[in-house]
Amino acid sequence: MPEPERAAVRLEDVSPAGTADEQLIRSLFDEHAGSLYGYVLRLTGDPGKAEDVVQETLLRAWKHPDVLADRPIRAWLFTVARNLVVDHHRARKSRPQETTDEALAVLPAEDELERAVESWGVADAIAALRPEHRAVLLETYYRGRSVKETAEVLGIPPGTVKSRTYYALRALKLALEERGLAP
Amino acid sequence: MSLGAHMLGALEADEAARVETHMETCPECRAEFEELRGLTALLSRVSEEDIEQVASPPTAVLDRLIAASARRRRVNRLLMGLAATVGAVVVGGAALMAVQDSGEPQRTTAANAPSVSTEVDQAGPQALKNAPGSSGSGGALAPSGGPSEAPPVASEQRADTLVAPAVPLTGRKAGVEARITPVQSGGGTSLNISISGVSQGTSCRVFAVAADGTESGAGSWTIDPADYPRGRTASASFVGHTDLSIDRIIRFDFRTPAGRLLVSVPNR
Known part of the structure; x- marks a missing residue:
């Protein structure tokens, strides 16, 4: 049996601020880590480096919640991540012995940032759909399958594929509107 | 209901034709x-892979x-604990030390100044690489290089506690120079401290002294002899905290454990 009194002390040791911090981190991560990671991975082509950049970007957002209060967080995060990638790239260039194996896949241009924020917002909106909605969109649109083929792959009637596709698109439209990305 | 599938081109040809015909008469x-x-x-702007990521x-x-x-x-708690139990934590203080190689006492105060935006611009991902793997507070705090490494100590303070501009107070005595940037923090005062001209291996304690003679320990540290070549004096930076509010403090005294006064820094 653990000593109950000590256990109680340990619980108090986790301050309210601490749990709030963790909640903030979790929500930042849940909402943004996936799209940030995808974006950075495309810039660097290096999964490990992309993880580091995502971590640093989210850590900065967590440390400076005041920065995020009066601006679109997504654009801020992408800007920070992009700057980190560029800084890292420059640091590498200044050390020639390290540039041989890992070059930056794509050096991001300033004006591409806004477009990237939008595109990843779309990916985000699709990823946030209910799984059955996402599945029919993936099959019909991204894999180019017909209703009949999709019905076979997913093991549901063709009529269900049609109705799900319709509701998936309506849900997607809403999700995009919520993100300010209405078509 | 077939509209969505039709839009995505997933309907068989005959059904697609029926939908088209229907739409001609159904606004x-x-x-x-x-x-x-x-x-x-x-x-079309994203790929399946993007969505999966x-x-x-x-x-x-x-x-x-x-x-x-x-x-x-933990670092924050350590700093508070340091203030509370001054004198007993020379070892813990060593972990907080930011010993620098030459007399560059302004460094800490300069590092304390950057706003959020400059910090965003200056640190690269390599700064991060050091953090996740490092164990204990020493690894998280010990500076290992360029200017972007210096702020972690200072940035432990939230920007909203920075009510006073970072103006360093200075004091000199027999080759020893100390600078303190006090920052009001809660009811007390956080101190960004740098000191140079103290020989290695010296342990220092900092006391905040109030007008009525009250003394409050504000931290202690030791200049680590292992880090520096023999014979050189070092400049050390660290963060202290006292429960006294800044307006009560008339000066800060740096003393050795034996009580010898190294230097005194008057408050304005």
């Missing part, structure tokens, strides 16, 4: 179709973030 379906059609342009973010990063935030809390 409602036509309007709905047009409304949804804009979505295909957006769908968004749907499965790298969870290892979450673990590291939570660990990093926990470490930061």
